[in-house]
Amino acid sequence: MKYIQVADIHFDMPFTTISNRANLGQQRRIDQREAFKKVIECAKENKVDYLFLCGDIYEDKYVRESTVIYTNNLYKEIPETKVIIVPGNHDPRIKNCYYNTFKFADNVKVLTNELQVLSDQINGEEIDIYGYGFNDFHMDDNRYEDISDIDESKINIFISHGDDEGDEEYNAIDLSNSNLKKMDLILLGHIHKRDEYYAGSLCSLGFDEPGEHGFYIGEITKTKKTREFVRADSKEFVNTELDVSNINDEDELVEKINSYNEENKYYEIHLVGNRKFSIDVDMNILNKNIIKVKDNTELSNEIELKPNDKTLTGIFVKKLNEKLEAGEVTKEEYDKMLEGLLESLK
Ligand SMILES: [Mn+2]
Numbered sequence: 200m201k202y203i204q205v206a207d208i209h210f211d212m213p214f215t216t217i218s219n220r221a222n223l224g225q226q227r228r229i230d231q232r233e234a235f236k237k238v239i240e241c242a243k244e245n246k247v248d249y250l251f252l253c254g255d256i257y258e259d260k261y262v263r264e265s266t267v268i269y270t271n272n273l274y275k276e277i278p279e280t281k282v283i284i285v286p287g288n289h290d291p292r293i294k295n296c297y298y299n300t301f302k303f304a305d306n307v308k309v310l311t312n313e314l315q316v317l318s319d320q321i322n323g324e325e326i327d328i329y330g331y332g333f334n335d336f337h338m339d340d341n342r343y344e345d346i347s348d349i350d351e352s353k354i355n356i357f358i359s360h361g362d363d364e365g366d367e368e369y370n371a372i373d374l375s376n377s378n379l380k381k382m383d384l385i386l387l388g389h390i391h392k393r394d395e396y397y398a399g400s401l402c403s404l405g406f407d408e409p410g411e412h413g414f415y416i417g418e419i420t421k422t423k424k425t426r427e428f429v430r431a432d433s434k435e436f437v438n439t440e441l442d443v444s445n446i447n448d449e450d451e452l453v454e455k456i457n458s459y460n461e462e463n464k465y466y467e468i469h470l471v472g473n474r475k476f477s478i479d480v481d482m483n484i485l486n487k488n489i490i491k492v493k494d495n496t497e498l499s500n501e502i503e504l505k506p507n508d509k510t511l512t513g514i515f516v517k518k519l520n521e522k523l524e525a526g527e528v529t530k531e532e533y534d535k536m537l538e539g540l541l542e543s544l545k
Contacts, residue, residue: 200324207400208401251285274303286298292333327353435464475499477541478494
């Protein structure tokens with residue numbers, strides 16, 4: 200049996216962090232659609248039997264009907280593939296949601312919060328698929344405990360959306376549970392980083408989800424399983440550090456920041472080290488791939504070494520050091536004054 204596992208697309212989420220920058224929120228929503236198109240193309244090319252959508256496919260609060268129609272038109276392109284949707288905590292099967300009001304293509308089945316068993320036979324092998332999803336934004340049902348009479352001669356698959364680290368509000372999945380131990384395959388959504396059970400988010404939702412994102416395509420028989428990661432997100436979020444210690448002014452800093460310009464990458468740049476100038480970078484002169492610049496630098500101590508100088512600067516620094524020690528100025532005020540001095544000396 201061939202399958203694809205996709206999870207956590209969060210269609211139509213606002214992408215607030217990056218939406219303020221050159222309308223990138225809209226770009227990311229288009230990226231989500233393109234990534235999903237790759238899923239459908241892959242299902243088509245490989246004639247997969249099942250497309251498992253393991254929850255948080257649509258972002259309940261923001262998803263537009265037009266997006267539901269867009270995805271449904273894609274489901275129609277793979278009529279031979281059974282599309283099984285697990286509602287997650289961001290797209291629970293609540294009253295009046297699209298899962299209840301929209302007429303999906305005939306090959307689409309949306310699970311409820313009741314444990315369901317879908318039995319099938321593919322290439323002469325019997326398959327039982329056990330699954331359930333969310334019917335509310337929080338859920339602690341742990342329905343896998345209700346599974347009974349598992350026929351271990353069949354291929355047994357468990358699909359759901361939940362937390363394998365024990366968060367009871369999000370359908371805690373205890374992988375050491377005896378029912379789950381009998382499963383040949385467990386496919387989950389909820390955790391956005393991919394591992395043995397989770398496909399991770401199809402498209403990265405931001406800088407806390409760095410690296411490549413996509414989905415799994417796999418094949419399972421009773422004796423063998425294989426699977427492969429397929430990258431679907433054309434963009435990548437990168438966190439990187441830039442040490443400013445050897446940079447002498449802001450123009451040079453801007454030049455360095457703008458050298459992070461690889462196509463299809465978004466950057467969050469953490470400035471570190473000792474600064475020799477005050478940093479106040481105008482985002483307008485940075486290239487659009489630079490989404491955030493975080494200043495974690497400390498003021499260069501070069502100037503602090505001069506309090507023994509008999510120069511005016513030395514006297515100023517000495518006085519300032521005394522004020523800091525006496526608690527008359529805060530470290531922040533101290534840094535500001537030193538910085539002011541530094542600027543005026545240029
Ligand atoms: Mn999610």
